[in-house]
Amino acid sequence: MILKLAIRNIFGNGWRSLVNILILSIVLIGMVWMNGVLEGWERTARRQMQDWEFGAGHYEHTAFDKYDSFTWDKSFAEIPAEVQSLVEEGKAVPILISAGVIYPQGRLTPITIKGIPHDQSILEIPTKYLRVEDSAGIILPAVIGKHMARSTHLNEGDILTMRWKDIHGAYNAYDILIAKIMAAPVPTVDYSQVWVDFSQLNKAKALQNSATQIILKDRSGFTSIVKDFRYISIDESMENIDAMIDVKRLSGYMIFALLLFLAMIAIFDTQILAIFKRRREIGTLIALGMTKRQIVKLFTVEGCLYTLFAIFASSILGMPLFIYFGVSGYKVPQEMSNLSVAGTAEPIMCYYSPTMLAYTVILVMLATAIASWLPTYRIARMKATDALLGKV
Amino acid sequence: MKEPLVKIRDLSKLYPTGGGGFLALSELDLDIPAGAFMALVGPSGSGKTTLLNIIGTLDSQTGGEIEVLGHKVDTLDARQSAALRAEKIGFIFQSYNLLPVYNVYENVELPLLLLKMDKAERHEAVMQALKWVGITDKMKSRPNQLSGGEGQRVSIARAMVKRPKLVLADEPTANLDTENSVNILDTMLQINEETGTTFIFATHDQKVIDYMKRVVTLIDGKKAKDDLKTGN
Numbered sequence: 001m002i003l004k005l006a007i008r009n010i011f012g013n014g015w016r017s018l019v020n021i022l023i024l025s026i027v028l029i030g031m032v033w034m035n036g037v038l039e040g041w042e043r044t045a046r047r048q049m050q051d052w053e054f055g056a057g058h059y060e061h062t063a064f065d066k067y068d069s070f071t072w073d074k075s076f077a078e079i080p081a082e083v084q085s086l087v088e089e090g091k092a093v094p095i096l097i098s099a100g101v102i103y104p105q106g107r108l109t110p111i112t113i114k115g116i117p118h119d120q121s122i123l124e125i126p127t128k129y130l131r132v133e134d135s136a137g138i139i140l141p142a143v144i145g146k147h148m149a150r151s152t153h154l155n156e157g158d159i160l161t162m163r164w165k166d167i168h169g170a171y172n173a174y175d176i177l178i179a180k181i182m183a184a185p186v187p188t189v190d191y192s193q194v195w196v197d198f199s200q201l202n203k204a205k206a207l208q209n210s211a212t213q214i215i216l217k218d219r220s221g222f223t224s225i226v227k228d229f230r231y232i233s234i235d236e237s238m239e240n241i242d243a244m245i246d247v248k249r250l251s252g253y254m255i256f257a258l259l260l261f262l263a264m265i266a267i268f269d270t271q272i273l274a275i276f277k278r279r280r281e282i283g284t285l286i287a288l289g290m291t292k293r294q295i296v297k298l299f300t301v302e303g304c305l306y307t308l309f310a311i312f313a314s315s316i317l318g319m320p321l322f323i324y325f326g327v328s329g330y331k332v333p334q335e336m337s338n339l340s341v342a343g344t345a346e347p348i349m350c351y352y353s354p355t356m357l358a359y360t361v362i363l364v365m366l367a368t369a370i371a372s373w374l375p376t377y378r379i380a381r382m383k384a385t386d387a388l389l390g391k392v
Numbered sequence: 393m394k395e396p397l398v399k400i401r402d403l404s405k406l407y408p409t410g411g412g413g414f415l416a417l418s419e420l421d422l423d424i425p426a427g428a429f430m431a432l433v434g435p436s437g438s439g440k441t442t443l444l445n446i447i448g449t450l451d452s453q454t455g456g457e458i459e460v461l462g463h464k465v466d467t468l469d470a471r472q473s474a475a476l477r478a479e480k481i482g483f484i485f486q487s488y489n490l491l492p493v494y495n496v497y498e499n500v501e502l503p504l505l506l507l508k509m510d511k512a513e514r515h516e517a518v519m520q521a522l523k524w525v526g527i528t529d530k531m532k533s534r535p536n537q538l539s540g541g542e543g544q545r546v547s548i549a550r551a552m553v554k555r556p557k558l559v560l561a562d563e564p565t566a567n568l569d570t571e572n573s574v575n576i577l578d579t580m581l582q583i584n585e586e587t588g589t590t591f592i593f594a595t596h597d598q599k600v601i602d603y604m605k606r607v608v609t610l611i612d613g614k615k616a617k618d619d620l621k622t623g624n
Contacts, residue, residue, distance in 0.1 A: 005502075008493065012491075288483070290474060384451070388485065
């Protein structure tokens with residue numbers, strides 16, 4: 001009965017109801033879209049990081065600290081036997097990491113040298129360009145990313161000097177040939193990175209079959225204990241990205257909290273106004289046999305119904321937008337795609353997960369329920385005889 | 393002897409004000425039998441509306457006793473008095489108090505929704521009530537599309553649709569012209585005679601008083617006269 005009366009009241013309220021529903025719809029569409037972008041970003045970043053850097057998870061030398069290049073001279077070990085078989089089967093790829101220096105245009109530039117087998121197929125790094133055709137040659141093919149190329153003014157075909165320190169502390173140098181400039185969407189395989197062949201780097205470092213990281217193709221290659229290495233899941237690798245997305249989400253929420261607040265003010269105001277304007281109606285409903293509690297419920301249900309209608313309106317009004325950004329993607333602004341964050345180099349395909357849709361709707365519904373219920377305390381204080389006369 | 397529909401004994405109502413309070417009703421005794429068609433008359437401030445509100449369980453007394461349809465009004469809680477109003481008491485107001493966002497049909501249907509009556513029964517009862525007051529052709533209209541007389545007819549239909557035992561009408565003709573007033577009164581008298589529903593009016597309109605079978609005059613909250621008329 002309450003629901004039926006509430007629906008009648010909303011339809012009977014005409015354009016006032018429509019304005020409330022529209023404002024709520026805009027907030028809902030905005031929130032869903034923003035969350036869709038962030039979820040899409042997270043998914044894109046995860047996929048790209050899996051494809052380009054971490055596979056399905058990876059082992060990392062226990063001494064390795066990616067933020068401390070001083071640890072890198074100690075962060076390697078011979079590939080353990082239990083993982084070697086995976087490498088041979090093509091289910092894992094080793095990477096050796098070393099600090100180094102290059103001299104583009106004669107200027108000293110510190111770099112990270114990464115050795116990866118030229119015949120691997122687990123990561124998207126175009127390693128086929130790393131094959132050394134002439135083993136007697138002294139020029140080592142290298143692959144760099146386009147950001148690295150831009151910052152060092154290097155082009156494909158350029159030859160320059162690269163220095164590093166071997167395990168005995170002796171400095172050595174090679175000439176490297178920029179064999180390929182790759183368009184890697186993951187900045188952490190691009191910025192300040194020079195990729196060379198795994199066995200060539202081992203040889204140059206006076207090592208044998210040693211690695212800093214071992215990337216797994218899939219979880220089937222996971223072995224819990226590997227000597228000198230610890231396992232890092234893709235979720236752990238994603239922690240920094242996730243934290244950044246959370247910060248973005250938070251700042252987005254602040255904007256939408258403000259919008260939601262405005263929408264709630266609109267509903268609160270409508271309810272207050274309705275209680276003031278409809279006091280004679282409230283008195284009449286009491287005279288007809290409704291209790292004050294039922295009338296409070298009626299007003300609260302009316303307010304909550306705005307959200308339901310807004311959800312319906314949002315799904316119609318927002319659908320073209322959601323589909324467009326879900327299919328064509330959201331092109332990240334240039335300034336942002338230059339940040340060293342995965343997932344921003346290509347359009348982000350918005351993703352609307354049922355969980356995200358559910359919590360967005362629940363959040364708006366809760367806020368609406370509170371905004372609708374709060375003003376009804378006036379009804380509880382109202383005297384029926386005064387209400388009938390139009391007094392509050 | 394049959395119990396009266398409304399039994400009032402030594403009833404008083406004191407409204408608190410700055411200067412010690414305003415006594416709206418005082419030492420009032422009154423019995424109203426079932427089937428009555430009567431008016432409470434008197435000048436403004438004489439306590440007519442206050443008494444009507446107390447009979448309608450919208451207000452409560454500050455002294456004395458009142459029994460309505462076998463229920464002591466001051467012992468009913470909010471839910472019980474709401475149920476009593478929903479089932480057995482109909483109200484007709486001076487300014488009709490129709491819900492502006494509902495059409496005529498929906499306004500008349502409202503009391504039946506509160507009684508949780510099923511749809512088919514509701515429809516039948518609403519149509520019957522609209523026929524009684526002769527307004528079936530306006531059932532899709534909104535209250536703001538009705539004349540004063542039509543609005544009050546809808547109000548009567550809404551009061552009568554649940555077949556109450558008691559109808560309380562507060563100045564029902566105050567906003568109507570003579571022709572409409574007479575039509576409305578004819579309709580209510582006809583319903584009273586056909587259904588035996590008790591009608592209590594609060595009025596100072598002579599046209600209304602002329603229609604009444606009994607007129608109780610209140611002055612300063614006290615019963616000044618109780619005239620039982622014959623020949624209507």
